[in-house]
Amino acid sequence: MTNQELFDIVVTHARKQNARALDGGSCRYRTRDGLKCFAGALIADEFYDAKLEGRAVYNIDVERALVRSGVTDAQISLVGDLQSVHDHYTPEHWGARFANISHRWKVRYRENNPA
Numbered sequence: 638m639t640n641q642e643l644f645d646i647v648v649t650h651a652r653k654q655n656a657r658a659l660d661g662g663s664c665r666y667r668t669r670d671g672l673k674c675f676a677g678a679l680i681a682d683e684f685y686d687a688k689l690e691g692r693a694v695y696n697i698d699v700e701r702a703l704v705r706s707g708v709t710d711a712q713i714s715l716v717g718d719l720q721s722v723h724d725h726y727t728p729e730h731w732g733a734r735f736a737n738i739s740h741r742w743k744v745r746y747r748e749n750n751p752a
Contacts, residue, residue: 638707640715643679644744647719648735650678655728664724665690666699675723676716681706694720715742 638646650673658665658672666677666689676694677685684702692699694717700710708716718741722734732748739746 638709638712640712640742641744643708643712643715644719644735644739644742644746647675647678648746651675651723651728651731651735657723657727663691675719676703679703679706679708679716718742 654672656672658668658674658677660668664674665672666680667673667685676699680689680702684705686698686702689696689699689702694700694703694713700713703713703716704710715738718738722731722738726734735746736748738744
């Protein structure tokens with residue numbers, strides 16, 4: 638997967654879900670009610686394990702799940718940047734954050750159009 642494809646998957650997921658994946662106030666890769674954080678949206682069902690919860694994107698087990706799901710080692714930093722948006726900003730601020738990331742990573746972001 639290219640950086641553009643990864644970015645588009647996350648932006649599309651964010652727009653569709655329009656909510657942070659929180660459980661008890663903590664960010665989660667997947668919540669009991671089906672929400673996914675931005676990194677969680679990139680982890681294929683067959684590679685997700687509840688043991689990943691509470692671990693950062695840069696944890697070896699999380700990285701392994703992401704790579705098995707098609708994310709390259711070189712893209713883990715991009716995933717980390719996107720995950721930071723999920724963890725630290727509410728949906729109304731995501732657009733500006735995505736625009737910043739798109740500039741930094743040289744990918745296309747269309748604020749008012751589907752990814």
